[in-house]
Amino acid sequence: MEIMSSTPFERTQRVAVLGGGPGGYEAALAAAQLGAEVTLVERVGVGGSAVLTDVVPSKSLIATADAAVAISEASDLGVQFYAKGEHGKPLKPEIAINLAAVNKRLIALAGQQSEDMRTTLLEAGVRILSGHGRLEGPNAIIVSTGQDGTDFDRVEADTIIVAVGASPRELDSAKPDGKRILTWTQLYDMKALPEHLIVVGSGVTGAEFASAYMNLGAKVTLISSREQVLPGEDQDAAHVLEKVFKRGGMTVLSKSRAEKVEVTKDGVTATLSDGRTVDGSHCLLAVGSIPNTAGIGLEDAGVELDETGHVRVNRVARTSVPNVYAVGDCTNFFPLASVASMQGRTAVFHALGDIVIPLELIKITSNIFTAPEIATVGYSQKDVEDGVADGLVYKLPLAANPRAKMMGIKDGFVKLIARKGSGTVIGGVIVAPKASELIYPIAVAVERRLTVDQVSRVFAAYPSLSSSITDASRAMHLVNAKIS
Numbered sequence: 001m002e003i004m005s006s007t008p009f010e011r012t013q014r015v016a017v018l019g020g021g022p023g024g025y026e027a028a029l030a031a032a033q034l035g036a037e038v039t040l041v042e043r044v045g046v047g048g049s050a051v052l053t054d055v056v057p058s059k060s061l062i063a064t065a066d067a068a069v070a071i072s073e074a075s076d077l078g079v080q081f082y083a084k085g086e087h088g089k090p091l092k093p094e095i096a097i098n099l100a101a102v103n104k105r106l107i108a109l110a111g112q113q114s115e116d117m118r119t120t121l122l123e124a125g126v127r128i129l130s131g132h133g134r135l136e137g138p139n140a141i142i143v144s145t146g147q148d149g150t151d152f153d154r155v156e157a158d159t160i161i162v163a164v165g166a167s168p169r170e171l172d173s174a175k176p177d178g179k180r181i182l183t184w185t186q187l188y189d190m191k192a193l194p195e196h197l198i199v200v201g202s203g204v205t206g207a208e209f210a211s212a213y214m215n216l217g218a219k220v221t222l223i224s225s226r227e228q229v230l231p232g233e234d235q236d237a238a239h240v241l242e243k244v245f246k247r248g249g250m251t252v253l254s255k256s257r258a259e260k261v262e263v264t265k266d267g268v269t270a271t272l273s274d275g276r277t278v279d280g281s282h283c284l285l286a287v288g289s290i291p292n293t294a295g296i297g298l299e300d301a302g303v304e305l306d307e308t309g310h311v312r313v314n315r316v317a318r319t320s321v322p323n324v325y326a327v328g329d330c331t332n333f334f335p336l337a338s339v340a341s342m343q344g345r346t347a348v349f350h351a352l353g354d355i356v357i358p359l360e361l362i363k364i365t366s367n368i369f370t371a372p373e374i375a376t377v378g379y380s381q382k383d384v385e386d387g388v389a390d391g392l393v394y395k396l397p398l399a400a401n402p403r404a405k406m407m408g409i410k411d412g413f414v415k416l417i418a419r420k421g422s423g424t425v426i427g428g429v430i431v432a433p434k435a436s437e438l439i440y441p442i443a444v445a446v447e448r449r450l451t452v453d454q455v456s457r458v459f460a461a462y463p464s465l466s467s468s469i470t471d472a473s474r475a476m477h478l479v480n481a482k483i484s
């Protein structure tokens, strides 16, 4: 399809993309679709960390953990598992996780996904160069065999998209050895379930892995430097999760900073800042990420970084240099795969003159893949309480939902936030199994500025978990009245 046939330029626009994660992949694909000559430089594999070490492996592991939970909770619904023992007596079987097989599956899945994405790019006409890239001014990328390797190519471009992502932050006092002290990229070499996993950091990454390994059957201790797990998330949601964690046998140490983690004879010892120690078999460090922006010529090209090394970008992902864009985790925008993709597309549309709608942070939907999941979009209850948004909040526990009762769902809720006066939906939180799927109608309502009355007129199937969304919106009909 000759999409750019109406272009007034005689010379084809050249776009060079540095980094092939979701941000770089989407940018390359969109640029090829718009008729540009596109080169993508990637040092590890198409799909990036998102596909190879972060999103795809972690969500595949979580799918296995969910299956284990479904089996262990099936008896609540009357499903009994037993094997016949001696004299026909029933024996209660135990769930066993073959972690080597689980990890093999998810590494293969990630590899296949990377390969599929690579094929899609090649079919779209993108030239892929395997190597380490760095900027040489604002119009060229030098490609080498590695960080301090030999230069073997130089790509000139009218537009450069920097999409180099981020890497796990490491602590000097808790050096990962890949065996006992691990970053999340090293988890998938484990051949057996850790006996006792100490997770340092209770942000999204820490919470997801703590939840998954607990549900796979490992003993888990979560070291959280903050008062609650998931600081920054909806407090009610974090509260539900902490309750579920404790019910599942997890030890949650709040307001506890890990000062150091050391490998011992048969495991690890974490020392907290108050002097307490925690012994475990393995330790996962989930203490955040650092952007891969050092030593790749950004500052020399005039690209401004912030104090944490993230590239400063505006809402169309443009940097301080007009023809250099940056997308994804290397920017100061919002570190999500979905956001990286959207930024990649937006950057290319802006550079090549297609219709651009600048990104709005407040419209971003995110989901935490714990059990239950926590999905959020738009303004939060805290925004309302702090006076940032003039809204009303209504929370409906899932316990009131007939489908939830049938499915044996014990925890969760739907929370809607609507603007006072107009009743426009401006935010929402769902805590439920597969909340990631349920949040979409609220995200549409926020994006399209629907009112609670408009949402309540949509037919939800009966019985369904999504009917809690219509029920909540119906309860907010009199949005001007005080709803507590």
Ligand SMILES: Cc1cc2nc3c(=O)[nH]c(=O)nc-3n(C[C@H](O)[C@H](O)[C@H](O)COP(=O)(O)OP(=O)(O)OC[C@H]3O[C@@H](n4cnc5c(N)ncnc54)[C@H](O)[C@@H]3O)c2cc1C
Binding pocket: 018, 019, 020, 021, 022, 023, 024, 041, 042, 043, 044, 045, 047, 048, 049, 050, 051, 053, 054, 055, 058, 059, 131, 132, 133, 134, 163, 164, 165, 166, 184, 205, 292, 296, 327, 328, 329, 330, 335, 336, 337, 338, 339, 340, 369
């Ligand atoms: C454990 C975990 C789970 C997550 N789960 C989710 C989730 O469920 N949903 C979600 O939306 N987000 C999730 N995220 C966040 C998501 O992984 C990131 O937001 C996403 O990877 C960002 O994409 P990106 O394109 O910016 O960078 P990346 O995916 O990091 O890709 C960057 C690429 O650039 C390459 N690169 C870097 N420097 C160079 C160089 N100099 N030359 C050549 N190539 C280079 C790297 O090799 C890499 O392939 C998760 C993060 C973690 C840590």
Ligand SMILES: NC(=O)c1ccc[n+]([C@@H]2O[C@H](COP(=O)([O-])OP(=O)(O)OC[C@H]3O[C@@H](n4cnc5c(N)ncnc54)[C@H](O)[C@@H]3O)[C@@H](O)[C@H]2O)c1
Binding pocket: 200, 201, 202, 203, 204, 205, 206, 208, 223, 224, 225, 226, 231, 256, 257, 258, 259, 286, 287, 288, 289, 334, 335, 336, 366, 367, 368, 369
């Ligand atoms: N499901 C998803 O979409 C998903 C999953 C994982 C990550 N992510 C993205 O990645 C971003 C980063 O999340 P993250 O959890 O990796 O990092 P984070 O920076 O949000 O959390 C790290 C946590 O570790 C704590 N910490 C740091 N040092 C510590 C110490 N010594 N002892 C105890 N705690 C310590 C910090 O206080 C912080 O709460 C998220 O905001 C999200 O956008 C998304």
